[in-house]
Amino acid sequence: MPPPRRPAADPAPTPETVRLTGVGFGYAERPGVLRDISLILPAGSFHFLTGASGSGKSTLLRLLTLSERPTEGRIALFGEEATAVPARDRPGFRRRMGVIFQDFRLLDHLSVFDNAALPLRLRGVKPAAYGPDVEEMLAWVGLGDRAGDRPTALSGGEKQRLAIARAVMSRPELILADEPTGSVDPAMAERLLKLFQSLNRQGTTVLIASHDEALARRSGARLLRLTDGRLSAAPATAAA
Numbered sequence: 001m002p003p004p005r006r007p008a009a010d011p012a013p014t015p016e017t018v019r020l021t022g023v024g025f026g027y028a029e030r031p032g033v034l035r036d037i038s039l040i041l042p043a044g045s046f047h048f049l050t051g052a053s054g055s056g057k058s059t060l061l062r063l064l065t066l067s068e069r070p071t072e073g074r075i076a077l078f079g080e081e082a083t084a085v086p087a088r089d090r091p092g093f094r095r096r097m098g099v100i101f102q103d104f105r106l107l108d109h110l111s112v113f114d115n116a117a118l119p120l121r122l123r124g125v126k127p128a129a130y131g132p133d134v135e136e137m138l139a140w141v142g143l144g145d146r147a148g149d150r151p152t153a154l155s156g157g158e159k160q161r162l163a164i165a166r167a168v169m170s171r172p173e174l175i176l177a178d179e180p181t182g183s184v185d186p187a188m189a190e191r192l193l194k195l196f197q198s199l200n201r202q203g204t205t206v207l208i209a210s211h212d213e214a215l216a217r218r219s220g221a222r223l224l225r226l227t228d229g230r231l232s233a234a235p236a237t238a239a240a
């Protein structure tokens, strides 16, 4: 006799890495930069955020890194309420992110190697354990022979590649990248896109802010667009 049929179990809901609900934000000198933004980034998703210069892409990333607080609405990160996180609790959220800032934010008193290794050191990983991984990542972004240099000796594109290596080194759950290919040539932009795609395939949630709509479309990621402070899903193909 066959066993009794069980009703199919409900599929487990996809955990959300990011949820914004009705988020608004403005600077004192520039109110209304972001208006009524609602956005869910499911765990393991890959999105490009596009929009004209000044449309608020970096500002939206600053809200997600908890560098700014929304003036309206709510933010949840990794399933936890994060709208008004006190300063002492922000590092706990930030350790789960790899952030690539438009201005790179490298530490000039540390070598290229030590900049790339920083997120692992902060997690208490011993140099003997992370050394080969850091060397491999630096080689991947074309900085294998620059490990002993200081960031001040790097070109703009090299600094950008180091900032990317540092952000992805600790395999964060969420990568937030602000114009990560803005200073590199097209071949390197494609290589870096492959790096983000590969991390995404391994489960990392990725959000890239970029002017480069062509790169965004080639990426296979979902496209979001900011226009006049409002967010919309961009069409999958360029308008004819």
Ligand SMILES: Nc1ncnc2c1ncn2[C@@H]1O[C@H](COP(=O)(O)OP(=O)(O)OP(=O)(O)O)[C@@H](O)[C@H]1O
Pocket (backbone or CB within 6 Å): 027, 028, 029, 030, 033, 051, 052, 053, 054, 055, 056, 057, 058, 059, 060, 211
């Ligand atoms: N710290 C600040 N104080 C006041 N206004 C600001 C500040 N930072 C940004 N803004 C303004 O907010 C708006 C959005 O800026 P933001 O940098 O988020 O745009 P963006 O889409 O990232 O632009 P870009 O593509 O040029 O980097 C702009 O009008 C900008 O001038």
